[in-house]
Amino acid sequence: MSATQHALRLGERTFSPGEVAxxxxxxxxxxxxxxxxxxxxxxxxxxxIETAVTAGADIIDIGGVRAGPGPEVTIAEEIDRTVPLIAAVRAAHPTVVLSVDTWRADVAREAIAAGADLINDTWAGTDPGLVKVAAETGAGLVCSHTGGLEPRTIAGKVHYDDVVVDVIEQTSGAAERAAEAGVRRDGLLIDPTHDFGKATVHSLELTRRLDELVATGWPVLVALSRKDFVGETLDLPVAERLSGTLAATAISVWHGARVVRAHDVAATRQVVDMVASIKGDRPPAAPVRSI
Known part of the structure; x- marks a missing residue:
């Protein structure tokens, strides 16, 4: 049985069930x-950021460290890359939701003090201090799934008896524990974290069965944009993965995803709005045909 979807509150914004950010x-x-x-x-x-807001972004996710392997970025350097930018955007856009993409509690605390509303932890609680920061500050928190990977590493050969079951157990469990530790329930999201600790077949299955994650009742965030599972599926380089990304986005939104992380905001906004209108959650913007 599906759990009831509730409003998602991030910063000054409240996203109702059926509203996709x-x-x-x-x-x-x-x-x-x-x-x-x-x-x-x-x-x-x-x-x-100005371009993204104009194109229809509801949330700006600011990161200072590449997700994959690369040169070390210290905590101090990550703070220097993200915190002044968050402060500047908060001053310019008081109501836009600001997210910091980090797995480090020290970075998250500084980012929230500068105006961030959400901690987007793509490394599945590697730093347990993130939950404490979210609980103490009232910030939202993303609970992700990486199959046990350490930050900035890439999995070798991966096996799951059932990847969807594993993702549901790990992310829902993390969200429940975070809520018990004091993080706002209406600020928690779960992310299947496509590609992280997964082969392409796993990311495709998660997309196909995303409704099972949605059925947990936790708002689901999907980060699909131009990822390797799209490239490997279509045999395309990063620069040519937009169409595949938008197809995966449409499927995810149809299944009930509440937040879509994207490089291409304008195109993603059109896809999200079209799917919402087909589902009956959004009226047509300019209906004139045969009226």
């Missing part, structure tokens, strides 16, 4: 897998 990706890294560092410079990051 677009989370724009802005990385202050020199080695992003997607753009190689186009938004590393502070001014470039600010410009990208």
């Amino acid at each position: 677009i989370m724009a990706i802005v990385n202050r890294t020199t080695d992003s897998f997607y753009d190689g560092g186009v938004t590393f410079a502070f001014d470039a990051a600010i410009k990208a």
Whole structure:
């Protein structure tokens, strides 16, 4: 039986059941897998955020460390890359939801003090201090699944008896424990974390069966944008993975995903709105045909 979906409250925004939020990706890294560092410079990051907000982003997710292997980024450097940017965006956009993409509690605490509303932990609670930070500050928290991987590593050959069952058990369990520790229930999300600790077949199955994660009642975030499972499925490089990403996005939103993390905000916004209208959750924006 499916659990009831509840409102998701992040910062000044409340997202009702059936309302899908677009989370724009802005990385202050020199080695992003997607753009190689186009938004590393502070001014470039600010410009990208302005563009994303104009295109319909509800959440801005700011990161300072590449997810995959690469040069070490210290805690101090990660703070320097993310916190001043968060502060600047908060001053310019008082009501936009700001997320910090980090697995480190020290970074999260500084980011929240600067104006972040959400901790996007893509490394499945490697630092248990993140739960304490979220509980003490009232910030939201993303509970993810990595199959036991350490941060910034890539899995070798991966096996699951049932990847969806494993993801549900791990993420729902983490969310429940976080709530028991004092994190707001209406600020918790779960993320199947496509590609992290998974082969392409696992990411495809998670997309196909995403409704099972949604049935837990926890709001589901999906981070699909131009990932390797799209590239391997279609045999395409990063620059040519938008269509595949949008197809996976449409399926995920149809199944009930509540937050979609995206590089291509305008295109993603159109897909999300179209699916919402087909589902009956959003009226057409300009209906004139045969009226």
